[in-house]
Amino acid sequence: MRNALGSVDTVLLLGGRSEIGLAIVERLVRRGARRVVLAARGGTAPADGLERLGAEVHVLDFDAARPETHAALIEEAAAKVGDLDVVIPAFGVLGRQAVYDADPVAAARDVAVNFGGHVSVGLAAARRLREQGHGTLVVLSSVAGVRVRKANFVYGSAKAGLDGFAQGLADALHGSGARVVVVRPGFVIGRMTRGMTPAPMSVTAAEVADAVVAALDTRKGTVWVPARLRLAFAVMRLLPRPIWRRLPR
Amino acid sequence: MTLLTGWGRTAPTRATVARPRTAEEAAELVAKAGRRGVVARGLGRAYGDAAQNAGGLVLDCTALERSWRVDSTGLVTASAGISLHDLMTALVPRGWFVPVTPGTRYVTVGGAVAADVHGKNHHVDSSFGAHLRSLRLLTADGAVRTLGPGDDLFWATVGGMGLTGVIVEATFRCVPIETAWMRVDVERTRDLDHTLETMAATDDGHRYTVAWIDLLARGRRMGRGVLTRGDHAAPGDLPARARGNPLAFAPRPLLSAPPWAPGGLLNRATVRAFNAAWYGKAPAAPRRVVQGIAPFFHPLDGVSGWNRLYGPRGFVQYQFVVPLGAEDTLRRVVERLSGAGVVSFLTVLKRFGAGTPGMLSFPMQGWTLALDIPAGQSGLAAMLTEFDGWVAAAGGRLYLAKDSRMSADTMAATYPRLERWRQIRRRADPDGVFVSDLARRLRLC
Ligand SMILES: Cc1cc2nc3c(=O)[nH]c(=O)nc-3n(C[C@H](O)[C@H](O)[C@H](O)COP(=O)(O)OP(=O)(O)OC[C@H]3O[C@@H](n4cnc5c(N)ncnc54)[C@H](O)[C@@H]3O)c2cc1C
Ligand SMILES: NC(=O)c1ccc[n+]([C@@H]2O[C@H](COP(=O)([O-])OP(=O)(O)OC[C@H]3O[C@@H](n4cnc5c(N)ncnc54)[C@H](OP(=O)(O)O)[C@@H]3O)[C@@H](O)[C@H]2O)c1
Numbered sequence: 084m085r086n087a088l089g090s091v092d093t094v095l096l097l098g099g100r101s102e103i104g105l106a107i108v109e110r111l112v113r114r115g116a117r118r119v120v121l122a123a124r125g126g127t128a129p130a131d132g133l134e135r136l137g138a139e140v141h142v143l144d145f146d147a148a149r150p151e152t153h154a155a156l157i158e159e160a161a162a163k164v165g166d167l168d169v170v171i172p173a174f175g176v177l178g179r180q181a182v183y184d185a186d187p188v189a190a191a192r193d194v195a196v197n198f199g200g201h202v203s204v205g206l207a208a209a210r211r212l213r214e215q216g217h218g219t220l221v222v223l224s225s226v227a228g229v230r231v232r233k234a235n236f237v238y239g240s241a242k243a244g245l246d247g248f249a250q251g252l253a254d255a256l257h258g259s260g261a262r263v264v265v266v267r268p269g270f271v272i273g274r275m276t277r278g279m280t281p282a283p284m285s286v287t288a289a290e291v292a293d294a295v296v297a298a299l300d301t302r303k304g305t306v307w308v309p310a311r312l313r314l315a316f317a318v319m320r321l322l323p324r325p326i327w328r329r330l331p332r
Numbered sequence: 333m334t335l336l337t338g339w340g341r342t343a344p345t346r347a348t349v350a351r352p353r354t355a356e357e358a359a360e361l362v363a364k365a366g367r368r369g370v371v372a373r374g375l376g377r378a379y380g381d382a383a384q385n386a387g388g389l390v391l392d393c394t395a396l397e398r399s400w401r402v403d404s405t406g407l408v409t410a411s412a413g414i415s416l417h418d419l420m421t422a423l424v425p426r427g428w429f430v431p432v433t434p435g436t437r438y439v440t441v442g443g444a445v446a447a448d449v450h451g452k453n454h455h456v457d458s459s460f461g462a463h464l465r466s467l468r469l470l471t472a473d474g475a476v477r478t479l480g481p482g483d484d485l486f487w488a489t490v491g492g493m494g495l496t497g498v499i500v501e502a503t504f505r506c507v508p509i510e511t512a513w514m515r516v517d518v519e520r521t522r523d524l525d526h527t528l529e530t531m532a533a534t535d536d537g538h539r540y541t542v543a544w545i546d547l548l549a550r551g552r553r554m555g556r557g558v559l560t561r562g563d564h565a566a567p568g569d570l571p572a573r574a575r576g577n578p579l580a581f582a583p584r585p586l587l588s589a590p591p592w593a594p595g596g597l598l599n600r601a602t603v604r605a606f607n608a609a610w611y612g613k614a615p616a617a618p619r620r621v622v623q624g625i626a627p628f629f630h631p632l633d634g635v636s637g638w639n640r641l642y643g644p645r646g647f648v649q650y651q652f653v654v655p656l657g658a659e660d661t662l663r664r665v666v667e668r669l670s671g672a673g674v675v676s677f678l679t680v681l682k683r684f685g686a687g688t689p690g691m692l693s694f695p696m697q698g699w700t701l702a703l704d705i706p707a708g709q710s711g712l713a714a715m716l717t718e719f720d721g722w723v724a725a726a727g728g729r730l731y732l733a734k735d736s737r738m739s740a741d742t743m744a745a746t747y748p749r750l751e752r753w754r755q756i757r758r759r760a761d762p763d764g765v766f767v768s769d770l771a772r773r774l775r776l777c
Contacts, residue, residue: 084773087342087380087648087736088713092773114713115739166386166772214368216346216387217769260335260346260386302644 084168085217089300090115091168095160097145097204098174099123102273103223106292107171112138114296118164122156139164147174147200148192154207161211169299170208171221172201177275183237190237197241202248209252212261220256220263221295222249226307229267229316234332253304264298266291268308282332284309336390339639340379341646342707342736345386345769349373351395355500358391359474362498362765365389369767372494374440375415378447379649380736381769382493388767391498393442402428406506407465412442412499417583417633424581424625428506429564431463435680437583437630442499447733448491448693450700452540452562452629454684459695461490461688463504470498472761481689488756491690493732495766495777496757511578513565514540514628519618520611524555524666528659528699531559531683539563540628545679546607547670547703548600555666557681558614562628569622583626585636598641598706603675632678642706648736650716651702653684653695654728661726662699665719669703672715676703691753694731702734713737732770740775750776 085091094111096104099121108119112133119138121128122145130140141163145156161167176193183190205220212218227235228242246265253263268291270282286308294308307313319327335344352358362370368388375394376383384390396413406428410419416430417437423429432444432451439449445467450459457463467479469489479486489496517538521527527543535541538561545557567578574580632638639647654661662681669676680702687696705712720742723729729746730738744750757777764777771777 084345084381084386084769085343086738086773087340087646087707088716090713090737090739092740115717117740214387216368216385217343258333258335258346260344 084166085219086115091299092116093118093120093164093166093168095120095122095157095164095167095170095208097122097170097172098147099128099142099145101173101175102275102288103268103271103291104171104173105129106288107173107221107295108133109136110292110296111169112136116168120160120163122160147196147204150199150203153200153203154210157204157207157211166215167208167211167218169219169221170212171223172204172208173223174200175223175275177235177238180235180237194237194241197238198244198248201245205248205252209256209261213256213259216260218261219299220252220261222263222265224249224265224267226267226269226312226316230320230327232330232332233328234330263304264295265305266295266308267305267312269312284312284315336373336376336384337646338376338378338380338383338736340648340707340736341639341642341644342648343381343769345381345384347385347388347390349390349392351392353395354397355468355470355476358393358396358470358498358500359476361389361391362470362472363474365765369765371766371768372412372442372446372498374413374443374446375438377436377439377443378733380734381773382447382733383443384769385767386769386772393440393498396500402426402506406508407503408506409501409503410441411501412445413440415440416444420625421581423506424509424512425579427508427510427579429509429625431457431504431507432460433629435630436633437626438633441502445490445499445502446492446494448688448690448695449733450684450695452542452682454682454695455535455541456539456685458686459688459690459693460504461487461690461693464490465503465505467499467503468501469496470500472497472763472765476500484756485760487689488691488753488760490688491693491732492753492757493692493770494768495771496760497766509564509579511565511567511570511574512581512625513570513574513578514562514623514625515565515569516560516562516621516623516628517618518614518621519559520614520616521557521559523553524663527555527557527559527681528662531681534561535683537561541682543681544610545666545681545701546611547666547674547676547679548604548607549611550670554670555663556611558611560628562623565622571622581625583624583630583633585634587635589635589637589640598675598677600673600675603677606677643708645706645708647704647706648712648716649702649704649734650719651700651731651734652719652723652728653698653700653731654723654726655696655698658726658728659699661722661728662701664722665701668715668719672711674703674705674709674712674715676705679703691749691756692732692747694729694733696729698728702731735770738774740773743774743776
């Protein structure tokens, strides 16, 4: 159970090797979480660091591309640790637009993970949280979905779908005791973006995690990281298409 | 489906709330509780998550039977849903007073038993459970059992936070009074040592004692406060106007906090001003005053809904006890709090006498300190966790009816009779039908 000062007891991370996801989990464990489930492809994930911090860690096999397994996975996680206080689907792939242009099947496959996987996981988690009468679903959206750019519009459109899904789910869960926090990071320097030139206002996984953990303490439903991206995108949303289209990245 | 919180208004969760009118209705509801279980709720005055059950059933017991009687010796039998306010309103004019009252009258008899509540008379009279003759408890099997102090389940229920069943009725002994007034000595103390010494040296001479501490005072004034010691007044103590009807008792809230009360109304500046005024108004030398029961025992009941003044994020109450001899721990806590400039509107210190055999009862011989802190205060979680460690190391513990944040590990380390309680509970409720957010958070069951 979440306590009065925002500390939680149990966490489920889907995409159990995600840099951002693990950074969030580590902070939650430092603040008192004692039971963690890491769900990752092949059933392997770095448990030892969290164990050293005093958590009991369970690792489960999970594939975002297989939606038919998602409801059972959520139940299995709850059977291991009890009520799920925080659920973090952090899986995702950042494919290159040029590759997608040449391989529409690959594009559809990644969209099925980046959007479809989040829909089946999100709905299954929401059902569990609703039954529990409490709990938080952290959805890792992206500014890439706030206004989709031609440079990565397959990834961006999946994030746009995910963002809309998360907002709708947040409203659907209103009053249920459960809630959704939508996280919109900008460019995060790290594993997913390795080799790419950082965009303006880049952040690290640690900064994203700090912002998410801070939001869990409040009633905030949306977190921009860094916070000033909110204003930046309020402006960018208004840019006329001909200008938007010509942006270099 | 309703979102519920405790008095501190933190960590809301959703439950189905039902309001049984009879023990039979309650038994039917318990039998139908689904896999998320059920817990009883009284007037929701526990600060944390004790009377919440996320995703499950909560039985609002305030309509339960609602009968009471008193015999010529002051033995009272009351339904669990009756409030101490209602009982006092009926009993005081008849010359009886409840054996123990917490700092608010708006608690139910069931809540008083389930938390084994203590009052300003703990040093001489112990807690509520010590005055109980018997209980009627609706257990998971649907039976209503009559329990007495000879039964294990009785002492698992007294202080058991509703996790052994639904208390339907309690029989306890009241104390005779001649007036509805209190004879009170008020005295200012200079610093913490002075507060502790004066209290330890003089509280045996009074039935009711408590010290209010000015947490914002630092340096040599750290731990200064106002000590009040009271006894039920005799008719001769009363002002002339009250002598005609010395047992008259009809308290009403004077004010009501508006529902839109802005957060942060109780902030550092207002609390500092309040503390200075409160301390300044108390006499430096002991002074005797005659006060009504309500302002003496329940000053906060004068403002209904005052918990909303803390704003939407709510507040936590931190109450711990450490054994006599562990005054150093108390001093360290007060030092840290006043050093950190923690805003606590009401900080109360009291010396406890002997506890009851209640396995999860809070009070034990020692010092107890209670403070209210807005939940948004930065660094609060880490500081209180640090205090938990000090309290545990000193052999003390935290009060479940006030707690909303300790960890399961702290709980297990500080309640030595927890395992025994679990065994007895398992026997009475093998399927774990009775469960609450508190029980889940602290892994009690
Ligand atoms: C301003 C204020 C001052 C206070 N001062 C003191 C004090 O001086 N000393 C002290 O000891 N406490 C004090 N308290 C705490 C309060 O006395 C306890 O929390 C008490 O249990 C509240 O009773 P309630 O009827 O509101 O119960 P709730 O808060 O509704 O429930 C508290 C617990 O009792 C259980 N319970 C309630 N009814 C039943 C029932 N019929 N059967 C089984 N279980 C039941 C619930 O399951 C829950 O675990 C104070 C609280 C406030 C708000
Ligand atoms: N990095 C950024 O710039 C950025 C910005 C905004 C939003 N985000 C979003 O934040 C989330 C976390 O990203 P991150 O930075 O932590 O990236 P990351 O370290 O690359 O983590 C992504 C994880 O998703 C897993 N994954 C991919 N496909 C999967 C599948 N089919 N089934 C199960 N797991 C799968 C990957 O598993 P493997 O370990 O097997 O590869 C990887 O562990 C993602 O949703 C991402 O879109 C990232």
